[in-house]
Amino acid sequence: MHETIYEKLTEIFSDVFDDDSIVVTPELTAKDVYAWDSISNVRLFVAIESVLGVQFSNSEITHLKNVGDLVTAIIRKQS
Amino acid sequence: MNWSVSNLPWLPRPSTNFREQCKDIEGGRCGSKIRELAGYYLDERLGNVLARAIRRASASGVGLEGLTRIRMALLSNGTTTLTAPAIVAAGARYGLLIEVIETEFSQTFQEVFDLKSALYRAEPDVVLFAIDHRGFGLTPCPGNEAAANRTVQQALSEVVSLQSEIWANCDATTIVQTLAQTVSPLFGNYDAALPGTLQSLIAGFNRLLLGTTGHRGAVLDVATIAATVGNDPWHDTRRWHLAKLPFSLDFLPYYADHVARLLGALFGKSKKCLVLDLDNTLWGGVVGEDGLANIVLSNGNPTGEAFLDFQRAVLDLHSRGVILAVCSKNEESVAREVFQKHPEMLLKETDIAVFQANWDDKVLNLRVIAETLGLGLDALVFVDDNPAERYLVRQELPVVAVPELPDDPAQFARLILSAGYFEAVHFTAEDRKRNDQYQADRLRANLTRDAIDLESYLRSLEMTLDFRPFVSIDRQRIVQLINKTNQFNTTNRRYTGAQIQSFEEDPSVATFQVRLADRFGDSGLISVIICRKQDQDWNIDTWLMSCRVLKRKVEHAILNELVEEARRQGISALIGTYLPTSRNGLVRDLFKQFGFLKIESNAPGDTWRLEVKNFERLDVPIMKLSRLSQ
Numbered sequence: 001m002h003e004t005i006y007e008k009l010t011e012i013f014s015d016v017f018d019d020d021s022i023v024v025t026p027e028l029t030a031k032d033v034y035a036w037d038s039i040s041n042v043r044l045f046v047a048i049e050s051v052l053g054v055q056f057s058n059s060e061i062t063h064l065k066n067v068g069d070l071v072t073a074i075i076r077k078q079s
Numbered sequence: 080m081n082w083s084v085s086n087l088p089w090l091p092r093p094s095t096n097f098r099e100q101c102k103d104i105e106g107g108r109c110g111s112k113i114r115e116l117a118g119y120y121l122d123e124r125l126g127n128v129l130a131r132a133i134r135r136a137s138a139s140g141v142g143l144e145g146l147t148r149i150r151m152a153l154l155s156n157g158t159t160t161l162t163a164p165a166i167v168a169a170g171a172r173y174g175l176l177i178e179v180i181e182t183e184f185s186q187t188f189q190e191v192f193d194l195k196s197a198l199y200r201a202e203p204d205v206v207l208f209a210i211d212h213r214g215f216g217l218t219p220c221p222g223n224e225a226a227a228n229r230t231v232q233q234a235l236s237e238v239v240s241l242q243s244e245i246w247a248n249c250d251a252t253t254i255v256q257t258l259a260q261t262v263s264p265l266f267g268n269y270d271a272a273l274p275g276t277l278q279s280l281i282a283g284f285n286r287l288l289l290g291t292t293g294h295r296g297a298v299l300d301v302a303t304i305a306a307t308v309g310n311d312p313w314h315d316t317r318r319w320h321l322a323k324l325p326f327s328l329d330f331l332p333y334y335a336d337h338v339a340r341l342l343g344a345l346f347g348k349s350k351k352c353l354v355l356d357l358d359n360t361l362w363g364g365v366v367g368e369d370g371l372a373n374i375v376l377s378n379g380n381p382t383g384e385a386f387l388d389f390q391r392a393v394l395d396l397h398s399r400g401v402i403l404a405v406c407s408k409n410e411e412s413v414a415r416e417v418f419q420k421h422p423e424m425l426l427k428e429t430d431i432a433v434f435q436a437n438w439d440d441k442v443l444n445l446r447v448i449a450e451t452l453g454l455g456l457d458a459l460v461f462v463d464d465n466p467a468e469r470y471l472v473r474q475e476l477p478v479v480a481v482p483e484l485p486d487d488p489a490q491f492a493r494l495i496l497s498a499g500y501f502e503a504v505h506f507t508a509e510d511r512k513r514n515d516q517y518q519a520d521r522l523r524a525n526l527t528r529d530a531i532d533l534e535s536y537l538r539s540l541e542m543t544l545d546f547r548p549f550v551s552i553d554r555q556r557i558v559q560l561i562n563k564t565n566q567f568n569t570t571n572r573r574y575t576g577a578q579i580q581s582f583e584e585d586p587s588v589a590t591f592q593v594r595l596a597d598r599f600g601d602s603g604l605i606s607v608i609i610c611r612k613q614d615q616d617w618n619i620d621t622w623l624m625s626c627r628v629l630k631r632k633v634e635h636a637i638l639n640e641l642v643e644e645a646r647r648q649g650i651s652a653l654i655g656t657y658l659p660t661s662r663n664g665l666v667r668d669l670f671k672q673f674g675f676l677k678i679e680s681n682a683p684g685d686t687w688r689l690e691v692k693n694f695e696r697l698d699v700p701i702m703k704l705s706r707l708s709q
Contacts, residue, residue: 043124
């Protein structure tokens with residue numbers, strides 16, 4: 001389950017940030033990716049919602065600290 | 080997937096290696112590659128991937144043949160960062176290489192009224208004012224009609240002055256948007272009737288906006304775009320609060336396609352000619368097989384009504400100036416007879432400027448149609464229910480628009496009217512007369528057989544063939560094929576189920592059935608062969624094949640297997656007979672073509688002989704073969 005989500009996230013990240021070299025790990029945060037600004041964050045969540053079939057409220061998005069948080073939230077929403 | 084215009088169902092879905100294909104856009108001949116990739120349905124993410132590839136190719140300045148460069152300034156009271164790439168990707172679909180000039184968020188007036196602004200420095204060809212109801216100060220004043228009128232007038236005078244200022248200061252064409260209707264009622268149903276509600280203000284604004292654009296402006300009718308996909312999902316307040324995105328990104332591909340088709344119309348990229356397949360496109364069934372009386376096209380039958388609806392839509396397009404042509408694999412006389420004699424046919428022969436019904440390749444026929452009409456191939460839209468034909472045309476002629484068709488003909492009419500091929504920014508008396516001109520000098524050009532590599536196309540179909548003796552479970556289908564196949568049928572002998580059963584049990588009769596599948600799906604049982612043993616020979620009593628799989632060398636593959644099986648059973652020769660009918664001219668030379676020698680030339684037909692030991696297997700584009708012996 002974790003692995004497929006990380007696989008899909010890797011593809012989304014490489015599209016959104018136009019960078020194939022990003023390794024999506026639980027510790028990854030916006031600070032680690034040069035192109036991760038507020039608008040690409042919107043892109044990111046639009047893609048995540050459509051690919052993984054979940055929805056995030058704006059306050060949920062604001063409170064996620066890193067990719068690990070994100071994946072935990074995705075699994076909770078999918079179950 | 081549910082049918083919804085917001086998913087642009089006329090576009091094929093992109094393949095999983097779309098990203099890699101985008102990365103390959105480099106070096107020469109990028110233009111047609113870009114155009115091909117833009118022909119897929121692209122969501123926000125893939126649209127952005129393609130837009131980046133286009134920007135890179137454009138910056139390198141090489142080989143963007145066939146694309147017209149335009150610069151478009153995008154002014155909005157919302158965020159345009161996601162809209163701009165979507166418009167670039169959609170623009171390539173219409174033959175445009177769009178450079179979008181984005182301006183500061185909500186700085187519309189500052190940009191337009193400052194002659195030194197980035198907007199004017201960019202010398203745009205087009206200025207799009209993508210402003211929604213939040214950008215015009217439409218403050219509700221329920222029940223106060225005078226205030227409501229002032230509010231609407233104020234908003235309209237802003238639009239007028241923005242456009243006039245652009246026209247005065249540069250050469251650009253302006254595009255303004257109508258406003259998507261609100262979905263937050265205050266009184267309920269009464270909002271529509273009461274002056275000064277947001278709903279009434281928006282309706283008033285939209286009505287009066289249409290009169291402000293003059294000859295240098297156009298309207299993007301966002302009110303209708305949003306209403307078509309649903310005002311409720313259109314307004315995505317979550318994303319507005321998060322990032323000032325003016326509407327739901329689910330509809331970004333649909334919105335961007337509308338911007339692109341309008342730009343296409345302004346720059347002469349709209350299509351001019353609708354080319355139609357016949358069987359299962361204009362009517363249900365195959366006229367060459369089912370006969371004139373049995374095609375499905377009538378009121379009172381839901382499928383028949385759907386085809387009539389489609390014909391009506393085609394006629395409506397025709398009467399607004401779209402040229403019509405026919406491109407069908409059929410005997411010409413049989414195809415024309417439907418137009419001449421079928422009582423429910425709405426389309427008449429006189430509506431069709433070029434009528435290509437023959438057994439030649441559709442790519443060739445489309446070239447002939449374009450040449451005959453003096454149009455570029457990029458002016459054609461080709462409608463065909465057969466996915467293999469669509470695939471071939473897209474491969475060979477990427478500039479021809481080839482819509483995907485849903486399985487249910489009920490959607491054909493709406494699809495062809497929604498796909499944006501014939502977008503117009505004006506309608507003149509000349510448009511109404513255009514068809515007559517084309518008909519006046521129409522002529523049938525000669526086909527030239529070249530240019531297309533049929534062999535590699537056939538290989539790309541990845542056909543698999545199954546050849547085996549009759550199986551009792553398939554008997555019903557075998558009987559059906561025997562009794563309705565008229566074109567590829569050497570003798571046209573008809574048999575009942577009981578007769579077929581007796582053949583299966585008779586050791587002196589060899590029976591074979593053939594199935595075919597390809598990458599587009601399973602064609603099922605498509606051919607039947609019955610041989611009667613005479614001395615050491617097999618006399619081919621029946622050989623027929625469904626016309627859906629013609630021109631794919633399937634008959635070649637069948638002969639290979641038939642000879643192989645004959646050899647295995649110690650048969651020395653195959654004897655073929657051609658009994659002519661009014662419909663089976665297609666197989667007149669079948670045996671001759673395969674190297675059979677004529678041994679008898681009797682009325683009503685000829686008899687041919689092939690020595691098994693002299694036969695060399697034919698080269699066929701079949702990828703996989705399964706065979707079961709008797």
